[in-house]
Amino acid sequence: MVLYIDPTKEVTAMSEIVVETKQLTKQYGTQKSVAELNIHVQRGRIYGLLGRNGAGKTTTMKMLLGLTQPTSGEVAIWGKPLPGNEKKLLPRIGSLIESPGFYPNLTGTENLRIFAALRGLKNQNAIQSALDLVGLPYRDKKLFSQYSLGMKQRLAIALAVMHDPELLILDEPINGLDPIGIAEVRSFIRALCDERGKTILISSHILSEVALLADDIGIIDHGVLLEEESFADLEAKSSKYVCFAVSDTERAAEILRGIFHETQFRVQDGHTLRLDANTTPVAKIVSAFVQHGLEVWEAATVEESLEDYFKRVTGGEGIA
Numbered sequence: 092m093v094l095y096i097d098p099t100k101e102v103t104a105m106s107e108i109v110v111e112t113k114q115l116t117k118q119y120g121t122q123k124s125v126a127e128l129n130i131h132v133q134r135g136r137i138y139g140l141l142g143r144n145g146a147g148k149t150t151t152m153k154m155l156l157g158l159t160q161p162t163s164g165e166v167a168i169w170g171k172p173l174p175g176n177e178k179k180l181l182p183r184i185g186s187l188i189e190s191p192g193f194y195p196n197l198t199g200t201e202n203l204r205i206f207a208a209l210r211g212l213k214n215q216n217a218i219q220s221a222l223d224l225v226g227l228p229y230r231d232k233k234l235f236s237q238y239s240l241g242m243k244q245r246l247a248i249a250l251a252v253m254h255d256p257e258l259l260i261l262d263e264p265i266n267g268l269d270p271i272g273i274a275e276v277r278s279f280i281r282a283l284c285d286e287r288g289k290t291i292l293i294s295s296h297i298l299s300e301v302a303l304l305a306d307d308i309g310i311i312d313h314g315v316l317l318e319e320e321s322f323a324d325l326e327a328k329s330s331k332y333v334c335f336a337v338s339d340t341e342r343a344a345e346i347l348r349g350i351f352h353e354t355q356f357r358v359q360d361g362h363t364l365r366l367d368a369n370t371t372p373v374a375k376i377v378s379a380f381v382q383h384g385l386e387v388w389e390a391a392t393v394e395e396s397l398e399d400y401f402k403r404v405t406g407g408e409g410i411a
Contacts, residue, residue, distance in 0.1 A: 095268050099329060103352060107233070108131050108133060109169060109290045110168055111132070112128050112129055112155070112164060113164055114129065114156060114163065115127070115151070116128070116161060116164045117147075117150050117162050126312075127164070128147075129316060130163070130319060132292050133290070133307065135288050136284065136290065136291075136306040136307055137280070137293060138292045138293070138295040139293055139294075139308045140292065141301050141310050145294055147315075149262050152186070152260050152292070156184065157174075167374060168184075168258070171185075173335070183257045183258060184258045185252050185256035185260070186259070186262075187250075192246075194338075198232065199231060199238070199246045200231065202250075203218045203222070206250055212254050222249050224249065225246070225275075226245060226275055227246060227249060239267075244264070244266060244267045245268075245272070245276075258289070258292070259289055259290070262294050265300060278279075280293065298398050302397045306322060307319070307320065308322055312404075315396070317405060318404055325397075326351075331392060331393065331395065332366060334366075335380075336362055338385050338386035340360070340361055341358070342383065343364050346376075346379055346408050351376065353371060362388075376390070
């Protein structure tokens with residue numbers, strides 16, 4: 092099952108779509124790394140491309156940047172096809188795909204100066220602003236070879252935002268960061284979107300971070316986009332249920348059917364029963380159980396997590 096953003100929204104706000112792919116496919120021999128992918132990244136929002144390692148996230152982002160050519164399908168950015176418009180479109184994009192080729196015997200500032208010169212960047216404050224943004228010192232003496240993995244990742248993000256791009260494409264930007272670093276990067280990515288109006292496409296295999304950051308989510312598995320929608324809609328679809336631990340589940344099931352006309356429940360074992368989409372207050376159900384001689388050890392409302400939802404949609408195991 093593949094679900095997309097409401098088509099009526101696309102029609103009325105087509106100009107708001109910054110990145111769009113149509114049947115985007117990358118095939119190596121008989122293996123499809125990405126299969127008929129249709130994504131829609133809206134202006135001024137953060138889109139989280141969520142999937143396990145090897146799901147096709149990096150390949151997708153490389154095709155969006157022209158770093159690898161698709162086997163078939165189309166890529167449009169700001170409504171224009173990427174092929175033939177690279178010189179106009181790519182300078183408006185900042186990206187972090189795998190590890191940039193920094194010089195190990197230069198400092199972070201010196202490395203950024205080289206990239207700034209290659210890009211023809213004339214803003215003298217751009218380098219310091221980018222380093223400040225990611226929490227790295229300006230004109231520090233430490234060489235890149237002496238950086239920790241987290242510091243290297245911060246410098247890569249600084250490179251991506253140094254020229255003040257309109258669109259950011261970030262592949263696993265929190266890799267290698269400690270919890271404090273993750274929180275800081277999350278905060279500035281959110282600020283880039285909310286305060287500076289940037290459109291951001293971010294990939295991750297860390298569900299908890301995507302849940303805290305993304306406005307829209309695409310779930311990709313084995314190269315196939317299984318679902319694409321706003322995070323608010325995804326939350327609304329995530330199931331809630333009541334879990335009862337009782338002395339006799341068969342008797343509890345009879346009470347639910349006979350007294351409350353509830354049918355959406357599952358007996359999980361001899362003492363545990365799961366009630367989905369109930370319309371009856373839990374307190375009334377517990378009271379009826381007790382009145383009919385059942386012992387009730389637990390009655391808890393459980394809300395499905397993003398991890399649970401991911402497992403359900405992909406039909407497999409969860410991810411980090």
